[in-house]
Amino acid sequence: MKKKAPYDSIITLTVAALVSIGIIMVFSSSFSHALVQRNDGYYFLKRMLAWTCVGSFAMYFCAKFPYWKWERYANILFFLSIGLLIAVLTPLGTELNFAQRWIFIGPISIMPSEIAKFAVIIYVSTSITRKKDKMQSFVNGVIPYLLIIAVYFALIFFQPDFSTAFVVAVIIMSMVFVGGMKLSHFIGLSLAGAGAISSMIAYFFLTGKTYKASRIIAFLDPWADPTDTGFQVIQSLLALGSGGLFGRGLGRSVQKHFYLPEPQNDFIFAIIGEELGFIGSVVILLLFLVLIWRGIRLAINAPDMLSCLMATGIICMITIQVLINIAVATSSMPVTGMPLPFISYGGNTLAIFMAAAGVLLNISRYVNPDRR
Template identity: 40%
Template sequence: MPMTRNPTDVALLGVTAALVLFGLLVVSSASQVLGAAQGDPSLFLKSQLWKLLPGAGLCLCLWRCSYRWLARLSKPLLLLTFLMLGLVFTQNLGAEANSARRWLSLGVFSFQPSEPAKLFIILYLAQSMTRKRDRLDSFTKGLGPPLAVLLAAIALVFLQPDLSTAALLFLTGYVVFWVAGVPTRHLLLGLLVLVPLAVLACYLEPYRWARVTSFLDPWKVASSEGYQAVQSILAIGSGRLTGVGLGASQQKLFYLPEAHTDFIFSILAEELGLIGSLTVVVLFGLLIALGIRTAMKCTDPFGRLLATGITSLFGLQAIVNIGVVTALFPTTGLPLPFVSYGGTSL
C-alpha cells in the first residue's frame, strides 16, 4: 500500500529535484566543448537525460512503497554486491581506465559497481544491526559479523584501486554503527587498527602519497600533481559574486580535467558565482538536515538506520567533493551527488 507522506518527505524530494536540475544545467555547459570534439555539443546532456529516466522511475516506485520491504532484499542485494565487485576483475566484463578496474561493461552500457554497492551495503548494515540490537555489547555476536562484511566490501573496492570510495564506505558504515548503539570502545578499537592501515596504504602507493603531499601546497607543484587543484581554484576565483555567465567558462576549455564530473562544482562556481555555488551548498545542507530529521522521527529501528546511512553517504560525499574542488582536501575521484555527470550520480 502507498504510504502517507509528511511534509519532510515532500521537501526531501523537492531539494533532490532542485539539485538534479542544477546538475543538468551545469552539465550542459561544462560538457559542451568535450561533446563538440565528439561531434555533438549536447552529447553529454542528452546522455544524462536518458540516464535520469530510470532513476526518476525508480524514485517514484520507492516513493509509493513502504521501505520495510527493502529489509527482505538486503541479503540478495549483498550477494549481488560482492558478485559485481568481483566481476570487475574478470577479463571479459571488467573495464580498465587510467590503470584502475572500476567498471563493468555489459555491452550497450557500463557502470561502476561500487556506486550501487554503497547503497546495498547500507541496506544490509541497517537490517543486520536492527536484528542484533540486543547483542551489541558482544563484539563477536554484535558488531563483528557486519563489520567483517563491510571490510570485505571495502577491500574489493580498495583493490580496484579506489581508496576514496573505500574510505567513504568505511565512514558511512561507522556512522550507522554509532547510531545503532555499538559501544564506543568497539568503534575506537576498529579505528586504532584501520586508520594506520589506511595511512600506510597511501604511503606505499606513490601516486596516492603525491596527492596527499601536493594538497598541502598545490601551487608548488602546479604543473604536475597540483594541477587540478590549481585550475579548480582559478575557476572558482574567476566566478566572483555572480559568475562569468552560464556557458562562458574558460576552465572547461580543456584546462580543468573532469570538468563535467568530479570538478563540476568548480565550473558551477565560475559560471554562476558565489551566489550559485552557495545555493547548491545550501541545498545539500537542507538535504542533510531533512535526512537527519527523518531518521530522528522514525520509530522503526531499521528505518532510522537506513535513513541515517543514506543521509551520511550523500552528505559525506558532497562535503568531500566540495572540499576537494576548493583545495581543502586531497584530490579524490568522488563525484558530486545528483549534480555530476553520470548515471550513478543520479
C-alpha cells in the first residue's frame, strides 16, 4: 500500500502538548506526597519521565508499523490479554488500595486492564472486517461481540474495576455499531445496558453495604459525610473553585498537600483547575477536543474498514476516559478511578495511549490528502 501523506502533525503536536503538560502537573501535584511517602520528592517525576520514554518509543513504533499488519497479531493479543486478566486475579496479582489490578515483575508493574483496551481494539477491528457481511445479523453479527464484552467485563469487574470494565464495553459497542450493526439492535442493546447499569446502581444504593454504595451516596450528598465518603468530592470541588479564572499559580495548590488522595492520578484535573484556573482547564479541554476531532476525521476518511474501526476504537477510548475523569473531578458522577489520558500518572496507561496515538498516526499516512 503506497504512502499518500505525511503524518498528521496536529495529532503529533496535540499528544506532545498533553504529555508535556502531564509531566509538569504530575511533578507539581505529587512532590509533597513523594517526599513524605517515598522520601524522594522526585519519585513520581522520574518514573513519569521513564514511562514517557517508553511511551514515545511505543508511539514511534506504532506510527511506523503498517496498521493492516496488526491483523496478524489480533488473536495473539486477544488471548494474551485474557490470560493476563485471569492471572491478575490469582496469587500472581498484587492488591493495592483494596483492588487487585497489578502484576509486578521486579520493579515493573503490568496493569492487564490497560493492555486489554488496546488488544480489544485490534481484535474487534480485525474480526468485524473479516465478517462485515454478517454484521446485520443479530445472531452471527452481534451476539459474538456481546460474549466478548461479557468475558472482559467479568474479568475486569472482579478486580474490582467497574469503570474500566464499562470503558471496554463502550469501546466494543461503538466499534460494532460503526461496523454495520442495525440501528434497531444498537438502540435495543443501549437501552438494555442502561437499564442493567441503573438496576446495579439502585441495588448498591438500596443495600448500602459496599464501597460502591458509599460512593453513590457521597455523590448524591457529599456534605452528609464530609470527613469520610464525601471527602474526595468536597476536596476536588474546593480545588476547582479556589482556582478561579487564572489559578493560584503553578505549584501553589493547597489541596494536593494530603487533602486529595492520589492528586497526581485520578484527581489531577482538580489540581490543574486549582493551579492553572479556568483558563488552564479550558486549554486542556480544547487540546482533547482537537485530538478527538482529528481522530473522528481519520475514522470518517479512513482508507478501509479496518483502519476506520481502529480509529473509532482509539478515539472512543480517549473520549470516554476524558469524560469520566473530568466528571468525577467536577462531581458530575460518583467517584471512580479513571486516569486522565496522557496527563495522569500511570506508566501502563501512558504507554498504551501513546501507542494508540501512534496507530492513529500510521493510519493518517494512508488518508487521501485532499480529505484530511
